[in-house]
Amino acid sequence: MKYEEVIRRIDKYKDSDKHQPIIVDLPNVQVYNQMVKHYDVGSGINVFKDVSSFCNGEGLPVMDKLQYCLSTIGGVVFLTGLSFYLKLQGEVSLRSCLRQMLDLSCSGKLVILTLNCSCVLNHMDSRLLSSGRISIVDGEKLQPATLFFVKPCLADSAQACIKGVNNLSRLLKLLECGNGGVISIITSKTKRDYPYSMYDIEEYSSEYQVLRDRYSEFSFIDRSLGTDEQWTWLLKCIDESNEDWSLFVSANFGGVQNLANAISGFADFDSMKRWAYFLALRINGVKGNNYLSHVVSVSQTYSDFISNIFDALLSFRVEDKEYKGLYDERKLIVSKFSEYNDELECYCKQVYEKQEKGIYYLTDNTRKEKELMVELIGKYRYPLDILTKILPDLYADLSAYLKPYNYNNDYLNRYFSQYKFCKLTNFITDEMAEMVQEQSVKRQYNVWLQSRSLYVDKLEKNKDKSALYFIDAMGAEYMGFMQNRCYEVGLDFHADIARCNLPSITCFNNEFEAEFNVAGCKTYNKKELDELKHGGVETYNYENTKLPIHIVRELDILNELVAHLKTLQKGQTAYIISDHGASRLAVISEKENKWEVSEKGVHSGRCCPKTDIDEKPQYATEENDFWSLANYDRFKGGRKASVEVHGGATIEEVTVPVITISKVNKNITCRLTDNKPIMVSFKKKARLKLFVDIDSDNLAVSVNGKFYALAKTDISYQYIAEMPEVKTVGIYKFNVYEGDSLIANDMEFEVKKEGASERKFF
Template identity: 35%
Template sequence: MNLDDTKKRVQKYLNSNKRYPLIVDVQTKEDLANIAEYFKVGSNNFPSIEEFCNQDEAIKLDELYAFVSSNNGNTFITGLSGFLMLFGENVAKQALKTLITTSISGHVVIITYQCEKYLRFTDARISESGRLVIVDGNPDNICNINFISPMLSDIFTDSYSGIQKIGTAIDSCFNRDAYIATAIDKSSFAESVFHISQVNNSYDILRNKDSRTGIVPQACGLPEQWNYVLHQMGKSGTWTTVIVDNFGSENNLLHVISEYPKFDVEKRWLYYVALLICGVKNNDYLKLALNKTSKSSELIKNIFRAVLDIDWKSENYQKLYRQRKGLISELKKPLPETIDFCKILSIKGEDEIYYLTDLTQPEKEKIIKWLSNYGVKYSKDELVSILMNVYPDLAYYLSSYRYRNEFLNTYFENYKYQKITNRILPSFDKVVEEQAIKRDFVTILKSRTAYVDKLDTQNAQVFFVDAMGVEYLSFIQQKCSEYGLSANISCARCELPSLTVFNKEFVDVLKDKGCPISDIKDLDDIKHHGKDSFDYEKEKTPIYLIKELEIIDDLLTKIKASILAGSYNKAIIISDHGASRLAVLHETENIWNMETKGEHSGRCCKISEIDDKPDFAIEESGYWILANYDRFRGSRRANVEVHGGASMEEVAVPIIEITQKASNIEAFIVDESRVLTLGAKEYAIIKIYVGIRSNNISIKLDGNYYNAEETAEPYIYSVELKNYSKKGKFSIDILDGGSVLASGQQFEIEKKGMSQNNMFDF
């Protein structure tokens, strides 16, 4: 029967005096809705099928039967089909037979949906009596039934709350799936004609939506965390949807780790799961850390610690070490994990140095302490090699700087080695005692004034760095090269005693030249006051060196920015005096009782008439000044480093002219030096051209360095090679400080008389 005839048939039934229910079975939800809407007029009653159910319980058929049998008016019942199908075919047939054969007082129209096969009664009289109408039409799709846990109802916003809603769902849900939020297990409906999917948690739904979910064990997340993902995924999404929305793309996960510290707990967990889902690309170390991680809260800890499972001597260690360092750098210095890592790293003993980086203060301090414990077992060059990988700035500090004097080269190499290994070697102590008598610094180093007077201060800015000795020159030179700066360095000596009050003469000279001066006292504050808990009485290792290098680096970074910005063309770094760590380590008072008390941690004291000159002391400016590592009595011990005395490290001071490094600096051997003809007892002196003015020009020949001196001709430098007098061809490199300006420059030595003799060689 078509739809219009069905409506006429129903209306005719309502107008009749027949006292049995009429069942109308439709094939589509649209027809069902059409019929129901057509008859929702006047006094026609449409009770909710849920009136015969308790919350989250199936329909009570006995109550329905009783309601139908006692009905007096015109009543339409919908929503029954879903329950009948849920109970199964046998129950459906019996229930429909019971209803259609019930005697009633009024009129009851029961509209069913695709129940024709349950209406094929064996008693033909039922159909022949006109109690059954089958509406024509092509059956539409009955939705799939999915039972979900009630806790998932907020994720499935179109879900039906409770099993009592199944009738409404079957009759009116046009989606492919209908989700019923119920606490009832599908096993309660073993005879159901529906294939019921049971989803008790979001994880199961996610696995159905995207099979990659199975890569991650369910135990990796709490129920509410899987809910969180499902909510973000939506109805038609996949893991790709979630990852793109949260992290940009599946291929971007490695770089997203830089944002990890800003993530809340849920997003950190999601990031961990995303790594498992997508795998780690282009970072073997993160993959290693991820494989060790069973829950998201361990990810960062394992990024720090996975390296401990790798032998530092293994072939791929350096690659993994660099990848780990890159990851930790992205994490913006997570302090708690760093501290924990440094604590557990002690299991590596002497090998711990190879697992450290320079990314965080605790690690840098651990490196300094390792040097105190184990550094003396290694040569200076071995330490530089190790540190160049784990703490390059400290390697720069320890590296050699050529002072244009072999004694200074050796002295400061040994001084820095002992400073970072936190000890005084007897051989060096002997050198200091000898120098306290010989005082070679007077002849080796010119006075600071000799250099300051000649400084070109046009468009220059001066930085007066209090207490910066020449020990930092290798660090400064390498940093300048790194920053694209050129450093023209001179080494001078300060006035005695090595105190600021006696060493500020250059301030007035530079001011008279119209040069602005900035005072930087950060280094001096550290050395005097034990700033940041560096006090020697509390901390015996020189961890303060970390801060010293940072202060200098910050200054060089500022200079670079200002020169590039055009604020000035040149920066001049100048110091009043140096300072000594070894004098603090020495911890000795001398035997002399002086009339006046020691000053400046005992490195000097004022002269009185009754005082005799102590051993190793210099008289200057009304003071006795100690040139060895003793201290006069009566003064407090030094906090970190000390000055006021006349040790080489206290006396030697730098004057550094910093400019932007010129590109393509031309350097070569001048023509007149390409072939040298030497007589007996003569040695080679070569001249080179270098297109800049610098105090740091040298050549490298057969692995040795030779200083170049300026000549009267601008940009022409002369190099004496006293060990080269024999015939031969030689190749040199020309350098400005640590930068090679030209390689493979060749010259030849010939001997007088040899060219004539060669004419008779056959």
């Protein structure tokens, strides 16, 4: 019907004596408001009732209350908004309720105005339409509104993203004002409360949704990337600081360009900030760190991110050209993730799958990895030249342990190099076995080495300037390690290599401590190494594990010693003196000889009182009324050692250092006199030329574990080393020493064959 016809029908109804309610349906808000304005003329002529006044809080209208009120009011009543609310309940409820309203008995007259309900009204009893009880105004139909339910807790945050935020009870007013399209309503109701709604209902139910709609950066970020708690925290942080996303990233992580570097502070982030950091990486990407970029690309959740920080390297092969760079980046990153023990444990278990390549996937960040590295070295027995090449990048301390030391005796140099290699690989080589067997008879250390007391007697024992570090069980095997570590921290290192008294046990080798005490010198008695070797601390026990993983703790103990020595002031001197060494190989040898001793629990069978055995045992030496074994046997019946042993007379048990430590007075400059390759041929031996800015007769270099003296030349501060063993073409690393002090580390020179280029050219 045309609008004017319906107006005439309503006016006729008002003037009639009929009291049955009528329904007038309007096609859109504009026509709806036009009709309301037409009849709402004031002066009490017509009464307008808004259905929202009968709503209980956020609920729908209370129909009983509404119907009772309408039935008792006299005059002409126009009811507005009913269909707006009924549509929330669905078409069935709308039809049923409107039909009930038509049957209402009223004291006055009732005109029910509905909006865009023709689809329902046309299917009612046709007699209602023909009799004028239902009138449907022609016109362009209203597009169904979309209702956006916003949780009350999001009201403030959501206002920046949406328009028309209001209370559900005011839905009528919003629709009457022509707010088509999306109508946002702050309500605790949810879409589930209105399963049959004729409106499209969307929910603004999470902080994530606010962030997604407010910031374009979140458009492609899935809600599952964070928990509700995390999204709530993030929105609150941004709101409280009046920032946008980019400003939040700048304030917390130094900006988008700095995200890769910001991981250096990850350990100090709380749990929420750590998650926000991952979110920033996902949204903004990573620049300048290929490993972190890869981790982010394969991580769908924060949990994935943490596990992939550890595991992602496993998807690359050691042979891949980018592997070394990725390894270095990962090592630095994982050092900030030290608390994630479960992830580290899982990673290490996966490393076993790499078999002999597994060592390349480990770092020296954690004790767990270092012990696994030692385990794999023992299992796959990498050659010494391979270990020398790869360990500087993998486990710097273990590399320093294996570095050669010049004992000023070629045999001792070779002996300790072999001993350390055998200890690490948990295997006694034929060469090592031959040397031990040879020295068990010759015992040439008595000629090569002076008694420790001869060196101790010469030390200055000044109570104000001197301090003694009595390191129990620190044998000469650690000299290369100590020399390198002292160089790294700026300490001058000098060592006299001596022999201890036999048997190599503390009670026969601690006399020097009293000398320092009498002089009033400060004395530090450190027994951690000895206790470790006896198995009295930590978890190491040969009966439980045959692996030499205790090396990790040994090196940590010595690092702690060096850290303490760093506190030395100029003019102060520290003396590091040991009572005896120890032997790991005597433990893994697992050999008993035929002589049985009475004191079965003493010194693991490496020595015994002479009274236990009348005849001289084979491979034993006598001193202080004890027999001490000079090979790797154990007296029969002696208690097995759990980690390492001492008491015997092998070179590693007998040889002890007397070390002098002080602050370095000056940094010494060392450099090649030119950058040209060293040319060699059948007749021409390699000759290294160096500039060293000190005048010394005690300079040397080491190349491939071999030591060469540096001789002075006619030019001041120019030195030459003849190196006949250096014959192969390639790049060589070398160190420079003055006496026992390392003064330059990991320098390089190149060797080429003389005439090779010309021959290749032709």
